[in-house]
Amino acid sequence: MRIVIVAGARPNFMKIAPIIHVLQDRIAAGIDFSFRLVHTGQHYDTLMSTTFFDELHIPKPDVNLGCGGGTQAEQTAAIMVAFERELLAHPADLVLVVGDVTSTMACSIVAKKMHAKVAHVEAGIRSFDLTMPEEINRMVTDSITDYFFTTSSVATNNLLHNGVAPQAIHFVGNVMIDTLLKQQPNFRKPFFFDAYGLQPKSYFVLTLHRPSNVDSESHLQETLKEILANTHGLPIIFPIHPRTEKLVTSLELDASQLKIVTPLGYLEFNYLVQNAKAVITDSGGITEETTIMKVPCLTLRDSTERPETVSIGTNELVGTEPKSIQEPLSRLFAGNWKKGGVPELWDGNAAVRIVAVLEQLIAS
Structure with missing residues (x-):
């Protein structure tokens, strides 16, 4: 064949x-x-x-x-x-x-x-x-x-x-999980991890790329403001596409806790995710990986093509309204996030x- x-x-x-x-x-x-x-x-x-x-x-x-x-x-x-x-x-x-x-x-x-x-x-x-x-x-x-x-x-x-x-x-x-489980022993610390003073379970990982979240300057600014206001001052690591970076750096944000980094390789990125307190994302694939690694995940979308990460895993569909971020982050810091399980196969x-x-x- x-x-x-x-x-x-x-x-x-x-x-x-x-x-x-x-x-x-x-x-x-x-x-x-x-x-x-x-x-x-x-x-x-x-x-x-x-x-x-x-x-x-x-x-x-x-x-x-x-x-x-x-x-x-x-x-x-x-x-x-x-x-x-x-x-x-x-x-x-x-x-x-x-x-x-x-x-x-x-x-x-x-x-x-x-x-x-x-x-x-x-x-x-x-x-x-x-x-x-x-x-x-x-x-x-x-x-x-x-x-x-x-x-x-x-x-x-x-x-x-x-x-x-x-x-x-x-x-x-x-198959995404095949790769994750095989490569998990090979995850490696990003070069900036120690320079930023990051500690396990004491920082967030943020990824945003969907037009609904990043193409409107006002919407992106309000989203980031809500994230910054509700993450208790913990570092937020934001691997970012150059196009989005230009927009973020032009916003009026008091964002010393927001650490913008270039896109990372697979092994470095998943080291970050595995050790994060939580992930805030609009990606679909990342919600699968956080489910396997038992990391809380907040998805800034109104729908998901991976509902099992919500019904079984550690993911929660937050929506795209910036104010909707407050309540799930409050539950996270209160220690009330679901443990989640592993989907079949x-x-x-x-x-x-x-x-x-x-x-x-x-x-x-």
């Missing part, structure tokens, strides 16, 4: 790593797999891509399509044109896509039009919020996918509700299950 594995953006790299490692093991055992790794270049700076390949021991991509930058439409078009050329030069039996970024959708469309099968890892997750570009990517990808690998029973049920045949759905668990073996399904496809 000739497989093309697609990665395009930072969240993809943690998801493809364990799949690649299991494929390499099965190829060494004589299973009839070959794979080609395609990096679309959707994230194109070193901190957002190359560092992750090095840290997670992912082989160098066979090709980088160089499709970074531009609007959603421009990037989608560029990826589709470049990926079509790639598949014409290197035909595949199966294109494996992960997550919900622009590359996921664009490469799925091209694969189907070129008569390759599509496997979607993290299929079926839904926020039901059509203002999120990722939701469009998920819906389109799942509408043309052949093999669906799901992270939870919620995702499986979403697909069944949409009419997907049960035999096409494979509940395998969460988030055990570090999702990639093994995925590759076992692929082996069955070879045999059938």
Whole structure:
């Protein structure tokens, strides 16, 4: 079976790593797999891509399509044109896509039009919020996918509700957690940890990137003011994209406790998360990692595509209204945060299950 594995953006790299490692093991055992790794270049700076390949021991991509930058439409078009050329030069039996970024959708469309099968890892997750570009990517990808690998029973049920045949759905668990559990012993202290005098469970980690939170200067200012006012003066480590940094530094904030740092590699960032008192974020993937590491997490969104991190894990959906931050932070400092549990099959073996399904496809 000739497989093309697609990665395009930072969240993809943690998801493809364990799949690649299991494929390499099965190829060494004589299973009839070959794979080609395609990096679309959707994230194109070193901190957002190359560092992750090095840290997670992912082989160098066979090709980088160089499709970074531009609007959603421009990037989608560029990826589709470049990926079509790639598949014409290197035909595949199966294109494996992960997550919900622009590359996921664009490469799925091209694969189907070129008569390759599509496997979607993290299929079926839904926020039901059509203002999120990722939701469009998920819906389109799942509408043309052949093999669906799901992270939870919620995702499986979403697909069944949409009419997907049960035999096409494979509940395998969460490959993000495969990577987290494997790399946890390798987490390393960021260079600024001691310089800032950080102590375990005595600082916050903050990440914001969604347009609803960072594109409005007034909304961002009010959000940061509420966070600063309700975190009892503890340091807040804010790894920040340069575009957002320019906006933050122009705001009128009394923010000595806000420590702005450049985006971090996987091992350093998760060291920070593991030792934080709590994480405040608008990311989806981080809520999965905080659930496994038992770290309280406040998600500044009105919806989530990962409801199991709320119903089972340590995450809480706070909303986007700045004042809504006060109450959950008050509960956190009062020691009343939920302990949380681990969702089913988030055990570090999702990639093994995925590759076992692929082996069955070879045999059938």
